[in-house]
Amino acid sequence: MSRYSAWSVFKNGLTGQKGWERAWRDPEPKSEYDIVIVGAGLHGLATAYYLSKNHGLKNIAVVEKGWLGGGNGGRNTTIVRSNYMMPGNREFYEHSLTLWEELSHELNYNVMFSQRSHVSLLHSPAARDATARRYNTMRLTGSDGELWSLEKLKNTIPHLNYDNARFPIIGAAVQPRAGTARHDAVAWGYARAADSHGVDILQNCEVTGVTRQGSQVSAIETSRGTIKAKKIGFAVAGNTSRLWSMADLGHLPIESHKLQAFVSEPLKPLLDHVVVFGVGGAHFYISQSDKGGMVFGGDLDWYKSYAQRGNLPIVQDVAECATSIMPCLGRVRMLRHWSGVMDMSMDGSPFICKTPIDNLYLNAGWNYGGFKASPASGWYFADLIANDRPDPVIENMHLQRFEQGIIIDERGAGPDPKLHG
Amino acid sequence: MNGVQALIRSYTAKFRYGNSVMLRIHCPFCGERDHSEFSYGGDASIEYPPLDASAKQWHDAVFLRENPRGVQQETWHHVSGCRMWLIVERDTMTHEIHSVKAAHPELTGMLEGST
Numbered sequence: 253m254s255r256y257s258a259w260s261v262f263k264n265g266l267t268g269q270k271g272w273e274r275a276w277r278d279p280e281p282k283s284e285y286d287i288v289i290v291g292a293g294l295h296g297l298a299t300a301y302y303l304s305k306n307h308g309l310k311n312i313a314v315v316e317k318g319w320l321g322g323g324n325g326g327r328n329t330t331i332v333r334s335n336y337m338m339p340g341n342r343e344f345y346e347h348s349l350t351l352w353e354e355l356s357h358e359l360n361y362n363v364m365f366s367q368r369s370h371v372s373l374l375h376s377p378a379a380r381d382a383t384a385r386r387y388n389t390m391r392l393t394g395s396d397g398e399l400w401s402l403e404k405l406k407n408t409i410p411h412l413n414y415d416n417a418r419f420p421i422i423g424a425a426v427q428p429r430a431g432t433a434r435h436d437a438v439a440w441g442y443a444r445a446a447d448s449h450g451v452d453i454l455q456n457c458e459v460t461g462v463t464r465q466g467s468q469v470s471a472i473e474t475s476r477g478t479i480k481a482k483k484i485g486f487a488v489a490g491n492t493s494r495l496w497s498m499a500d501l502g503h504l505p506i507e508s509h510k511l512q513a514f515v516s517e518p519l520k521p522l523l524d525h526v527v528v529f530g531v532g533g534a535h536f537y538i539s540q541s542d543k544g545g546m547v548f549g550g551d552l553d554w555y556k557s558y559a560q561r562g563n564l565p566i567v568q569d570v571a572e573c574a575t576s577i578m579p580c581l582g583r584v585r586m587l588r589h590w591s592g593v594m595d596m597s598m599d600g601s602p603f604i605c606k607t608p609i610d611n612l613y614l615n616a617g618w619n620y621g622g623f624k625a626s627p628a629s630g631w632y633f634a635d636l637i638a639n640d641r642p643d644p645v646i647e648n649m650h651l652q653r654f655e656q657g658i659i660i661d662e663r664g665a666g667p668d669p670k671l672h673g
Numbered sequence: 674m675n676g677v678q679a680l681i682r683s684y685t686a687k688f689r690y691g692n693s694v695m696l697r698i699h700c701p702f703c704g705e706r707d708h709s710e711f712s713y714g715g716d717a718s719i720e721y722p723p724l725d726a727s728a729k730q731w732h733d734a735v736f737l738r739e740n741p742r743g744v745q746q747e748t749w750h751h752v753s754g755c756r757m758w759l760i761v762e763r764d765t766m767t768h769e770i771h772s773v774k775a776a777h778p779e780l781t782g783m784l785e786g787s788t
Contacts, residue, residue, distance in 0.1 A: 493741075504740065506738065507738050559768060655728065
């Protein structure tokens with residue numbers, strides 16, 4: 253694989269753009285691999301990349317039922333942040349953010365990571381106190397966080413609705429290192445980098461069965477034939493329960509729900525930050541893409557679903573939030589919206605863990621947090637598969653935490669997956 | 674509206690929007706209503722064990738889900754209507770609703786008896 257550089261852009265500019273190679277191969281499946289990762293989303297591709305890069309492992313395949321990055325990797329609002337407080341989550345998401353900061357260099361692929369600040373609006377003194385605790389915890393554990401006064405917020409983002417009697421804005425909690433990245437580029441960057449390390453990415457290769465032999469899995473049945481594997485990792489958030497039942501492993505602490513996101517027609521530069529509005533029943537987050545579209549989203553559709561199509565009441569909810577927090581958007585037209593299927597877990601936190609089967613590993617339960625988590629998720633999942641033991645950072649991200657009473661419930665919502673938004 | 678018109682309307686609505694844009698739930702007490710009148714409960718197939726059952730049984734009932742892609746039984750609360758709990762049989766992939774019935778038939782009987 254040739255490296256991308258300013259020189260290669262210049263040279264190809266002069267030679268009619270004819271010198272570019274395809275970014276990754278399209279190999280035929282081999283009959284056997286040492287490691288097979290199911291799911292070529294951001295997490296699966298990152299896992300394959302770090303397996304080869306960090307652990308020097310070879311003979312790895314990633315199988316994907318559709319095209320790579322065509323699931324939730326291409327269906328999110330591209331926000332990256334690490335403002336988590338619970339032990340486990342704190343270290344994990346912070347590590348992810350530090351990986352994001354160097355990701356374009358690491359992958360030799362511009363993921364357009366833009367640290368434009370994540371601004372959570374505050375609407376009451378109680379919210380300010382609770383948030384101060386959270387952001388102080390972040391600062392004490394090596395991250396960044398700031399509390400902005402109303403005056404500073406007004407100077408920085410003057411066009412929010414500061415005249416709202418129902419939910420008056422009193423300030424904001426800000427993580428300056430947070431921001432956005434281009435989601436497709438992350439999938440392509442990881443795919444290209446993994447491929448250059450020899451990973452076979454097998455698209456249009458749907459898993460239809462999992463073959464077990466005693467306490468081991470020996471192979472997967474796919475739409476492109478049987479593939480044997482010494483180790484198998486599931487990274488198929490949204491459809492984890494289906495694969496889990498193919499492996500005959502019973503039930504999981506996961507429900508599949510759908511989450512919508514929206515983009516408007518392109519506008520001239522309007523919003524330089526990620527802005528989040530969450531109070532009472534409202535839940536809304538918005539940023540502006542480099543093409544100018546306002547990218548925003550809100551709550552789940554509130555009922556379980558595997559359909560990648562959203563419903564209208566949530567469109568209305570999100571539009572109401574948009575116009576109440578940024579009335580200037582009132583006449584902006586929506587360009588499109590999409591919906592992804594989330595693994596919503598029983599405590600709102602993920603699983604990167606071993607399973608009841610010795611050589612099967614699970615990466616699942618990403619709730620709302622999958623996009624920002626993808627570098628660290630791949631990092632620690634690769635480490636788990638390579639070394640057959642969890643790193644201390646992810647030692648509680650396992651399936652037994654509910655029976656052991658060590659749940660990681662960042663939101664304090666209890667065992668009702670739809671509430672962990 | 675006659676049957677042919679209804680059929681054409683439902684066909685074109687499916688063609689244009691799929692089945693998933695807005696669920697319409699046929700409440701046995703109030704008739705067919707938009708799902709935004711209802712509040713989603715969850716998996717209706719869960720049977721809670723007796724109070725003195727083992728921690729394992731309670732763990733499984735509270736935390737584990739079958740989460741099928743296909744038809745499942747689920748509870749809905751007609752919170753902006755009659756406030757009755759319903760059991761709905763719905764496909765989680767196509768959103769097609771196969772049946773709706775009252776969650777507490779004994780309560781329904783009492784209500785009917787009182788009128």
